[in-house]
Amino acid sequence: MRGNLLYLDKESSLHQLHPLSKLAFTFFFLICAAALPGLDWLLAAYFFLLLPLAGWGQVTAPFLRSSWAVITPFVISLSLIQGFFTGGETVLFSLGRFAFTFEGWLAGLTVAARILVALGGALLLTLTTRPDALMQALTQRGLPNSLAYIVLSSIQIFPRFQDRAQLILQAQQARGLETGGNLVRRLKLLVPLSGPLILSSIVDVEERAMALEARGFSRPGRKTSLLVLRDSQAQRLLRFVLLLLGLGLITLRVWTLFQ
Amino acid sequence: MNNFRKEFTTYSIALIAVAIAINIGGGQIPRLVGLPLYLDSIGTVLVGVLVGPWAGALTGFLSNVIWTLTGLYPQAIAWAGVAAIIGALAGIFGQAGWFQQWWKAAVGGLITGVVAAILSAPIAAYVFGGVTGSAGTDAVVAAFRASGLDALFSNVAQGTMSDPLDKMITFLVVWAVLLALPQRLKARSRGE
Amino acid sequence: MISLQDFSYRYPGQQHFALQQLNLEIKAGQFCGFIGANGAGKSTLCYALSGFAPHFFRGEVRGRAWLGKKNISDLSLADLAGEVGLVFQNAFNQISGARFTVRGEIAFGLENLGLARRRIVTRVDEVLALMDLADLADRSPYELSGGQQQRVAIASILAMQPKVLVLDEPVSQLDPHGTQAVFKIIEMISQRGDTTVVLVEHKLEWLAAYADRVIVLDHGRLVMDGTARAVLASADLVKLGIGRTLYSEAADLARNKKLVSAPSHLPVTLNQAQALFQ
Numbered sequence: 001m002r003g004n005l006l007y008l009d010k011e012s013s014l015h016q017l018h019p020l021s022k023l024a025f026t027f028f029f030l031i032c033a034a035a036l037p038g039l040d041w042l043l044a045a046y047f048f049l050l051l052p053l054a055g056w057g058q059v060t061a062p063f064l065r066s067s068w069a070v071i072t073p074f075v076i077s078l079s080l081i082q083g084f085f086t087g088g089e090t091v092l093f094s095l096g097r098f099a100f101t102f103e104g105w106l107a108g109l110t111v112a113a114r115i116l117v118a119l120g121g122a123l124l125l126t127l128t129t130r131p132d133a134l135m136q137a138l139t140q141r142g143l144p145n146s147l148a149y150i151v152l153s154s155i156q157i158f159p160r161f162q163d164r165a166q167l168i169l170q171a172q173q174a175r176g177l178e179t180g181g182n183l184v185r186r187l188k189l190l191v192p193l194s195g196p197l198i199l200s201s202i203v204d205v206e207e208r209a210m211a212l213e214a215r216g217f218s219r220p221g222r223k224t225s226l227l228v229l230r231d232s233q234a235q236r237l238l239r240f241v242l243l244l245l246g247l248g249l250i251t252l253r254v255w256t257l258f259q
Numbered sequence: 260m261n262n263f264r265k266e267f268t269t270y271s272i273a274l275i276a277v278a279i280a281i282n283i284g285g286g287q288i289p290r291l292v293g294l295p296l297y298l299d300s301i302g303t304v305l306v307g308v309l310v311g312p313w314a315g316a317l318t319g320f321l322s323n324v325i326w327t328l329t330g331l332y333p334q335a336i337a338w339a340g341v342a343a344i345i346g347a348l349a350g351i352f353g354q355a356g357w358f359q360q361w362w363k364a365a366v367g368g369l370i371t372g373v374v375a376a377i378l379s380a381p382i383a384a385y386v387f388g389g390v391t392g393s394a395g396t397d398a399v400v401a402a403f404r405a406s407g408l409d410a411l412f413s414n415v416a417q418g419t420m421s422d423p424l425d426k427m428i429t430f431l432v433v434w435a436v437l438l439a440l441p442q443r444l445k446a447r448s449r450g451e
Numbered sequence: 452m453i454s455l456q457d458f459s460y461r462y463p464g465q466q467h468f469a470l471q472q473l474n475l476e477i478k479a480g481q482f483c484g485f486i487g488a489n490g491a492g493k494s495t496l497c498y499a500l501s502g503f504a505p506h507f508f509r510g511e512v513r514g515r516a517w518l519g520k521k522n523i524s525d526l527s528l529a530d531l532a533g534e535v536g537l538v539f540q541n542a543f544n545q546i547s548g549a550r551f552t553v554r555g556e557i558a559f560g561l562e563n564l565g566l567a568r569r570r571i572v573t574r575v576d577e578v579l580a581l582m583d584l585a586d587l588a589d590r591s592p593y594e595l596s597g598g599q600q601q602r603v604a605i606a607s608i609l610a611m612q613p614k615v616l617v618l619d620e621p622v623s624q625l626d627p628h629g630t631q632a633v634f635k636i637i638e639m640i641s642q643r644g645d646t647t648v649v650l651v652e653h654k655l656e657w658l659a660a661y662a663d664r665v666i667v668l669d670h671g672r673l674v675m676d677g678t679a680r681a682v683l684a685s686a687d688l689v690k691l692g693i694g695r696t697l698y699s700e701a702a703d704l705a706r707n708k709k710l711v712s713a714p715s716h717l718p719v720t721l722n723q724a725q726a727l728f729q
Binding site: 005006066070073074077078080081082084085098107108111112115119122123126131146147149150151153154155157158159160161162164165169183186187190191193194195197198199201202203204205206208209212213217218 | 275277279280281285298305328336387389390393394397400404410432436441
């Protein structure tokens with residue numbers, strides 16, 4: 001895959017799982033993120049469930065890199081904002097009239113951990129699942145083909161827009177466009193820069209739609225598939241178990257909230 | 260309210276895909292120019308105005324889902340609902356004719372931005388603990404918290420500092436693009 | 452195979468008819484070239500033959516267009532998808548983006564047609580071999596050059612085995628290498644004889660060498676229809692804003708300078724030119 005996706009092509013067992021199984025894991029970890037009661041449980045989920053799964057998928061290093069790249073700013077911001085502004089008894093230090101409490105800090109870290117677990121679930125999916133396989137699995141279960149088309153084609157063409165944006169900027173600069181200046185000036189620059197890009201893309205859409213029609217895109221009736229996805233009884237069972245566990249966690253959490 | 264079915268022709272579906280690519284791929288242009296904005300809903304607003312509210316909503320929603328799938332901005336999916344509403348609002352303003360004059364488009368953008376800020380705040384407050392993850396905006400949030408506002412209102416306050424401006428500019432850029440767009444393509448987008 | 456009876460077409464919102472009272476019949480397996488000045492209606496004619504006019508562009512149709520015994524106006528674009536294939540200039544726009552590999556992209560149309568997977572695999576492999584794309588099969592179509600992308604586009608349509616293949620200036624945006632590759636493929640397809648080929652093209656020398664028949668359009672009307680040799684040698688082509696083959700130009704120049712005796716037909720191919728100049 002090109003650089004516009006996280007997906008890494010490996011021969012791991014996790015890669016070979018049916019996309020829906022991996023999606024089930026993602027949702028399971030999303031539920032964990034929301035429903036697990038405390039920091040200890042959340043960190044356990046990350047280190048003892050997510051990380052081993054990443055290892056099984058041979059994507060440990062990218063998994064760690066991505067999780068921490070995203071979560072670190074959150075850890076900092078959450079520690080600071082919740083540490084100072086969420087109430088608590090144990091004051092660790094003070095800044096003027098603002099007290100940094102342990103309870104607040106813990107609350108902040110817990111939120112960060114929730115984000116980390118949810119993020120981990122999403123990363124597992126994106127690192128080990130090819131989008132076309134995922135879309136294929138979903139269309140088999142009823143997702144409209146047009147939605148699958150939208151997801152896959154926009155993933156493939158957005159890098160081109162990034163490139164063209166760069167080119168247009170360079171071309172304009174070569175013509176003497178100054179990118180500095182005051183705010184209003186810079187705002188006014190937006191139109192000559194994004195305008196041509198957007199306009200030419202819209203004009204192209206007509207031909208793209210024609211090409212789709214030429215390939216029978218609007219044909220009603222069942223569509224077949226070149227790609228074959230392998231599923232198994234074991235995986236179906238796994239998905240069912242994950243569903244039950246997820247529901248159980250939710251029930252438990254809701255129940256404890258009402259205690 | 261436009262007919263739901265009528266909004267999804269092969270052409271509009273192809274347009275939605277391109278619009279999402281514009282959102283994700285073109286959103287960096289302001290930063291290249293030195294503006295502290297990230298115009299990531301130009302495509303959404305465009306589809307909303309050209310095709311209709313439902314198509315606009317789908318564009319916004321899918322944009323965020325896909326953005327998460329690419330791993331470029333994993334938090335994106337949390338805002339999928341808000342993005343959908345931005346698209347729907349753009350469609351409603353479009354049908355009301357607000358994109359025919361630049362100042363009406365600007366006002367429409369402001370209103371949409373305010374709505375977006377209000378709807379985003381609970382997500383920021385409850386899912387992300389009141390924090391956005393970026394140093395600049397979090398400093399602003401901290402300042403609001405320090406002044407006594409609670410988590411939710413701090414996020415609303417921070418949002419209203421950037422969202423309305425961001426969306427107003429987005430609506431204006433779309434207005435400008437619509438001026439230059441051939442009438443024929445506008446008609447085709449409407450399904451005629 | 453495909454015919455037009457008194458066919459006229461007007462785009463929506465326009466006063467004049469882009470195509471006016473066209474009468475033509477193209478038999479199965481023929482290779483027919485369309486030439487004409489810009490704005491003559493060549494692209495519109497391609498759209499009429501493939502059903503995009505009127506089904507995609509709306510607008511008004513008068514007269515009839517037939518695919519075999521079926522009226523094209525009665526068939527939807529979805530129905531026409533496996534029957535008449537359209538290839539146009541911009542290769543990038545014809546890559547659907549729905550699939551991540553060249554193989555997948557070629558299979559896309561067949562999946563939409565609901566073909567059984569076994570048959571899809573066979574057809575895709577056949578077309579990959581035919582179009583010399585086999586070693587690109589697992590690459591992303593977006594990593595390819597313009598010429599390669601255009602070959603993928605043609606392959607994707609060809610895999611659907613249309614009865615008629617309509618190509619609207621398929622090489623205009625390609626470099627010489629890409630152009631050569633595509634022309635070779637078109638030549639091969641027409642020689643196989645199982646597909647009717649309609650080609651809009653400016654390279655008159657090439658049409659002279661390979662087309663059975665050339666039709667000339669001017670302002671939406673059919674003004675000439677005959678063998679490639681006869682039509683392309685005609686002096687009227689210059690008046691119609693089309694120009695002539697290199698060979699005709701050279702021969703005309705030579706004739707004017709009294710270097711050769713006046714031939715009955717100006718040469719349009721290399722062989723003819725050689726014959727004249729010897």
